[in-house]
Amino acid sequence: MTFDGRDPIPIAFPLRGEWQALRTPGTRVPSHGTDRFAQRYAYDLWRVDHRAGGYHPASRLRMWLVGVRTRDCYGWGEAIHSPIDGTVVRAVDGIAERAWLHPLRELARIAVMSLTFRPERATALAGNHVIVQGAEGSVLVAHLAPGSVAVSVGQGVRAGERLGRVGHTGNSTAPHLHLQLMDGSEPLTARGLLAAFREYEVQRGDAWERVRDGIPTADDRIRSVDAR
Numbered sequence: 001m002t003f004d005g006r007d008p009i010p011i012a013f014p015l016r017g018e019w020q021a022l023r024t025p026g027t028r029v030p031s032h033g034t035d036r037f038a039q040r041y042a043y044d045l046w047r048v049d050h051r052a053g054g055y056h057p058a059s060r061l062r063m064w065l066v067g068v069r070t071r072d073c074y075g076w077g078e079a080i081h082s083p084i085d086g087t088v089v090r091a092v093d094g095i096a097e098r099a100w101l102h103p104l105r106e107l108a109r110i111a112v113m114s115l116t117f118r119p120e121r122a123t124a125l126a127g128n129h130v131i132v133q134g135a136e137g138s139v140l141v142a143h144l145a146p147g148s149v150a151v152s153v154g155q156g157v158r159a160g161e162r163l164g165r166v167g168h169t170g171n172s173t174a175p176h177l178h179l180q181l182m183d184g185s186e187p188l189t190a191r192g193l194l195a196a197f198r199e200y201e202v203q204r205g206d207a208w209e210r211v212r213d214g215i216p217t218a219d220d221r222i223r224s225v226d227a228r
Contacts, residue, residue, distance in 0.1 A: 086134025127170025
């Protein structure tokens, strides 16, 4: 299978349970609207309910008027598992999380960060994050909850080992996992690589269908194969 003229590189699905790809190369390339920071084929995975973009049980009115508590959002605190075997080359923790989430404030904050960005502030964009270097390339997982990073630089990890937990740090509008595969360990100079998930399930009507080496679209509700 080829996609965007490239053969995708299979990696393990990094989460457990049901998720949706808010941004994915299966829907658009570049998935985040830019090739900067090796994001061309990056994924944003979040947990939502049956409503479009329903990442918190509160009503839309309450969310837009007063906001919601970050820790009550779906998916917050869920374990993030390494998608590859490799060595940890970066592990950043201790960046504070915004405890109260208001959509307008988050969107305004992202706009300001984009307009005022400088290379030395790259860590602020990723928030708490981990980079694992392996045979497939280097995997970056970003926006982790503070205090959740479970690995250290130089540590060897196997696919499936816990790296941290889903959070809302850095350039994030709601708790989610940002994941990208790169041809180097430095996002400022690396290029994005197209990754496919080695195995997961996608909902088709009332049934779940097994997918191997797949690239989900933004319309797909997906889950790890051990979610049953």
